Amino acid sequence: MTTTITNLAVRDIRFPTSRTLDGSDAMNSAPDYSATYVVLETDTPNHLEGHGLTFTIGRGNEVCVAAVNSLASFVVGRTLEDITSDMGAFWRHITTGDSQLRWLGPDKGVMHLATAAIVNAVWDLWAKTEGKPVWKLLVDMSPEQLVKCLDFRFVTDALTPEEALAILRRNVSTKAIREKEMLENGYPAYTTSAGWLGYSEEKVRRLAREGVAEGWTYFKQKVGGDIEEDIRRAAILREEIGWDRKLMMDANQVWDVDESVANMRRLAEFDPWWIEEPTSPDDILGHASIRRRIAPIGVATGEHCHNRVMFKQLLQAGAIDFCQVDSARLGGLNEVIIVVLMAAKFGVPVCPHAGGVGLCEYVQNISLFDYIAVSASLENRVLEYVDHLHEHFLDPVVIRKGHYMPPQRPGYSIEMHAQTLERFQYPDGEAWTEDSPTQEA
Amino acid sequence: MTTTITNLAVRDIRFPTSRTLDGSDAMNSAPDYSATYVVLETDTPNHLEGHGLTFTIGRGNEVCVAAVNSLASFVVGRTLEDITSDMGAFWRHITTGDSQLRWLGPDKGVMHLATAAIVNAVWDLWAKTEGKPVWKLLVDMSPEQLVKCLDFRFVTDALTPEEALAILRRNVSTKAIREKEMLENGYPAYTTSAGWLGYSEEKVRRLAREGVAEGWTYFKQKVGGDIEEDIRRAAILREEIGWDRKLMMDANQVWDVDESVANMRRLAEFDPWWIEEPTSPDDILGHASIRRRIAPIGVATGEHCHNRVMFKQLLQAGAIDFCQVDSARLGGLNEVIIVVLMAAKFGVPVCPHAGGVGLCEYVQNISLFDYIAVSASLENRVLEYVDHLHEHFLDPVVIRKGHYMPPQRPGYSIEMHAQTLERFQYPDGEAWTEDSPTQEA
Numbered sequence: 078m079t080t081t082i083t084n085l086a087v088r089d090i091r092f093p094t095s096r097t098l099d100g101s102d103a104m105n106s107a108p109d110y111s112a113t114y115v116v117l118e119t120d121t122p123n124h125l126e127g128h129g130l131t132f133t134i135g136r137g138n139e140v141c142v143a144a145v146n147s148l149a150s151f152v153v154g155r156t157l158e159d160i161t162s163d164m165g166a167f168w169r170h171i172t173t174g175d176s177q178l179r180w181l182g183p184d185k186g187v188m189h190l191a192t193a194a195i196v197n198a199v200w201d202l203w204a205k206t207e208g209k210p211v212w213k214l215l216v217d218m219s220p221e222q223l224v225k226c227l228d229f230r231f232v233t234d235a236l237t238p239e240e241a242l243a244i245l246r247r248n249v250s251t252k253a254i255r256e257k258e259m260l261e262n263g264y265p266a267y268t269t270s271a272g273w274l275g276y277s278e279e280k281v282r283r284l285a286r287e288g289v290a291e292g293w294t295y296f297k298q299k300v301g302g303d304i305e306e307d308i309r310r311a312a313i314l315r316e317e318i319g320w321d322r323k324l325m326m327d328a329n330q331v332w333d334v335d336e337s338v339a340n341m342r343r344l345a346e347f348d349p350w351w352i353e354e355p356t357s358p359d360d361i362l363g364h365a366s367i368r369r370r371i372a373p374i375g376v377a378t379g380e381h382c383h384n385r386v387m388f389k390q391l392l393q394a395g396a397i398d399f400c401q402v403d404s405a406r407l408g409g410l411n412e413v414i415i416v417v418l419m420a421a422k423f424g425v426p427v428c429p430h431a432g433g434v435g436l437c438e439y440v441q442n443i444s445l446f447d448y449i450a451v452s453a454s455l456e457n458r459v460l461e462y463v464d465h466l467h468e469h470f471l472d473p474v475v476i477r478k479g480h481y482m483p484p485q486r487p488g489y490s491i492e493m494h495a496q497t498l499e500r501f502q503y504p505d506g507e508a509w510t511e512d513s514p515t516q517e518a
Numbered sequence: 519m520t521t522t523i524t525n526l527a528v529r530d531i532r533f534p535t536s537r538t539l540d541g542s543d544a545m546n547s548a549p550d551y552s553a554t555y556v557v558l559e560t561d562t563p564n565h566l567e568g569h570g571l572t573f574t575i576g577r578g579n580e581v582c583v584a585a586v587n588s589l590a591s592f593v594v595g596r597t598l599e600d601i602t603s604d605m606g607a608f609w610r611h612i613t614t615g616d617s618q619l620r621w622l623g624p625d626k627g628v629m630h631l632a633t634a635a636i637v638n639a640v641w642d643l644w645a646k647t648e649g650k651p652v653w654k655l656l657v658d659m660s661p662e663q664l665v666k667c668l669d670f671r672f673v674t675d676a677l678t679p680e681e682a683l684a685i686l687r688r689n690v691s692t693k694a695i696r697e698k699e700m701l702e703n704g705y706p707a708y709t710t711s712a713g714w715l716g717y718s719e720e721k722v723r724r725l726a727r728e729g730v731a732e733g734w735t736y737f738k739q740k741v742g743g744d745i746e747e748d749i750r751r752a753a754i755l756r757e758e759i760g761w762d763r764k765l766m767m768d769a770n771q772v773w774d775v776d777e778s779v780a781n782m783r784r785l786a787e788f789d790p791w792w793i794e795e796p797t798s799p800d801d802i803l804g805h806a807s808i809r810r811r812i813a814p815i816g817v818a819t820g821e822h823c824h825n826r827v828m829f830k831q832l833l834q835a836g837a838i839d840f841c842q843v844d845s846a847r848l849g850g851l852n853e854v855i856i857v858v859l860m861a862a863k864f865g866v867p868v869c870p871h872a873g874g875v876g877l878c879e880y881v882q883n884i885s886l887f888d889y890i891a892v893s894a895s896l897e898n899r900v901l902e903y904v905d906h907l908h909e910h911f912l913d914p915v916v917i918r919k920g921h922y923m924p925p926q927r928p929g930y931s932i933e934m935h936a937q938t939l940e941r942f943q944y945p946d947g948e949a950w951t952e953d954s955p956t957q958e959a
Contacts, residue, residue, distance in 0.1 A: 104614075104617055105617040105618075107618075108617070108618060108621075135618035135621075136588060136616060136618040137585075137588050137619045137622045137629070139588070140581060140588055140622065140629070143584040144581045147577060147580070147581055175577060176546040176547055177549060177574070177577040177578060178578045179545070179546075180546070180549075180574055180575045180578070181574060181578045181581065181627060181631065182627055183799070183822065184800070185626050185800075185824065186623055186628050186629060187581060187585065187627050187628035188578070188581070188627060188628060231774060231797060233775070233776065234774060234775040234776055234807070333674045333675060334674070357624075357672040359626075359825065359827040359828055359831075360831065361802060361803070361831060362802070362834055362835060363827075363831075366675070381624065383626065383627075386798045386801050386804075387800055390800075390801065390802060
């Protein structure tokens with residue numbers, strides 16, 4: 078019996094988060110966390126569906142919706158079995174099969190975000206068909222099956238299929254031990270909840286204290302506004318969390334290269350573990366220069382790193398200490414796996430970007446796969462956690478003592494409640510009509 | 519008296535070029551050259567309009583149209599004088615002023631293509647208001663005025679405003695001499711007309727012979743299909759053009775890094791002047807590696823180089839011999855000027871990408887500015903020319919003995935005939951309804 082994808086439905090879903098300044102940082106002053114939400118409908122008797130989303134922060138989500146529609150023909154009418162029998166070929170096809178569409182990237186921006194929503198929906202459908210969460214689908218695959226899901230174009234100078242196989246085979250025999258460990262203890266996480274720029278001192282203190290009480294040991298602070306203010310808030314956070322817990326900083330791309338170095342030298346007194354996105358996400362050589370000049374403070378980036386070719390170079394150039402792969406900025410899970418394998422080869426820990434809406438749900442699957450099947454290490458690895466919007470998911474993340482507990486429900490953990498999709502549909506859903514909020518710039 | 523932009527109108531214009539295989543190459547087998555075409559309407563008594571376009575190759579043009587609409591509020595309601603009084607601030611505002619939209623890039627892909635259409639339309643409007651073609655508007659500006667048009671964010675580690683001023687001041691006193699020279703002799707060009715992959719041997723020979731007869735001395739061949747076929751066609755071209763004329767090769771991104779080196783070592787016997795886009799346009803370190811290993815063959819890239827940060831690194835890494843800036847891939851003329859100035863600092867010649875539809879019309883303005891006001895050199899500089907679709911423009915390029923003759927009509931040379939806009943509107947225009955062509959993948 079085969080599963081034919083009979084239709085692709087796409088929705089513009091937006092949450093009015095700008096009203097509370099949740100998610101405010103130096104570059105993104107007032108985001109409305111949003112999703113270009115894809116449902117792949119099938120002809121199965123039980124109406125099995127594949128769900129996937131790409132994350133945006135509000136305006137422009139409609140452009141991603143248009144992009145998804147332009148790509149729909151790559152999946153509609155195909156069978157799941159046809160796609161999954163050669164997932165690597167499918168991925169190459171959707172990213173390069175229509176050269177007219179490829180021109181709009183390639184492999185970047187709106188088209189790549191849209192690709193992620195569709196590709197991840199296929200993974201969700203596949204995992205549901207197998208009756209497993211995505212992380213378990215991946216860890217149960219053989220190295221050969223996994224490598225067949227990947228397209229190595231443009232990265233063979235850093236990672237060949239043979240090298241990928243060798244990395245995956247290294248820890249095969251001990252997978253079961255790590256799987257059991259994860260089911261018992263979960264995957265270590267850190268919190269950004271206390272660190273947003275828009276919060277008052279009182280709110281920062283309260284959230285930091287609550288975080289400590291809940292067992293968090295890693296905290297992240299947004300920087301990149303006024304440097305004196307950054308220093309003041311770092312001092313407050315250190316007062317609250319002490320010096321044994323880790324403090325990370327995130328500048329969200331606002332500095333130039335030399336400015337990053339100057340500012341981090343001032344913030345060094347607060348012992349930051351890493352500086353995240355100090356400058357343009359495209360500046361590989363800039364990150365390498367910053368890293369050399371502010372050691373031992375680590376450099377982290379990735380949430381805006383748009384494809385495997387950019388990650389390849391960040392690794393080749395020795396530009397990063399932490400690889401913050403994003404589950405929807407890259408063209409879906411296939412490309413994420415390539416980056417996870419390259420990071421393993423170069424010995425750089427993967428600490429996925431999360432937050433927004435749905436990103437925590439996605440990335441727990443990635444980090445579980447990374448630990449169980451690839452790196453077999455938790456050293457310098459923490460998964461971002463933000464306590465926003467989880468109530469909208471059928472299978473929301475479960476955090477216990479600062480750890481992500483592995484999801485059990487089949488799929489990519491990304492399916493939203495039907496009533497959420499109704500209520501937050503933009504611009505017609507009740508969330509947007511009843512309070513008549515403005516969506517103007 | 520001020521000029522207020524009262525409306526932005528955007529059209530989806532497509533030319534069915536895939537029917538003839540014009541423009542076929544190793545990556546783009548059947549493009550339909552297209553434009554997301556912007557008109558800025560104003561309140562002037564003579565209905566002055568600013569026209570601009572971004573170039574695509576067919577499907578997905580509707581996504582760029584959606585992106586332009588998402589950006590319209592940055593110009594509608596503003597006065598031209600307000601914008602041009604601080605063009606650098608305007609450019610930063612349209613690329614980063616709405617952080618929700620910036621998330622979709624930043625500075626890349628569909629959103630940046632859309633930005634180019636609008637920004638270039640502002641330049642067209644400005645030049646028309648001044649009664650000059652854009653190149654003349656630029657060369658008549660003082661160094662201070664020019665630098666005020668630029669946003670140096672993310673490039674100050676390679677080029678400061680002070681360095682930009684120094685570069686522009688270097689050749690100020692001799693601008694008039696070079697302007698006269700250009701008006702008399704034009705700017706040297708090369709032709710890709712004979713080299714498309716889809717053409718038969720007979721057609722290649724005929725077009726090469728015609729090119730020689732017309733006075734062309736630079737020819738470009740598409741490569742990257744079957745290597746034996748590439749070799750066979752290189753031999754044919756050398757037979758027709760001899761060994762004194764230059765032969766360039768263009769792989770349109772189909773090779774991996776090591777594959778590029780291997781293939782170019784085989785093609786070296788035909789003495790290629792450059793290899794263009796050997797691999798992923800994002801692979802700065804890859805281009806640097808290829809360049810080191812195939813010298814003295816030059817490396818050229820840029821038509822898919824999506825912003826100034828990428829060009830900065832190509833220059834810093836010593837990855838390119840030729841800088842092929844694109845007039846619509848970058849976010850419009852302001853960003854192009856930054857790249858031209860960085861290339862001047864690093865001593866790399868600028869040979870803009872052209873062809874498609876409207877790109878030749880755009881880039882003649884860039885190269886004239888570069889020669890007259892920046893580099894003051896023609897060494898290793900040639901401007902791409904493709905003999906397609908010029909009949910649709912009010913002010914089509916004029917080629918004389920392999921040289922672009924400077925346009926005289928006010929504006930950015932990019933305005934299309936009203937009947938073209940009617941006829942090639944997609945999907946309703948007659949060009950798309952009368953022959954019922956298919957636009958399916």
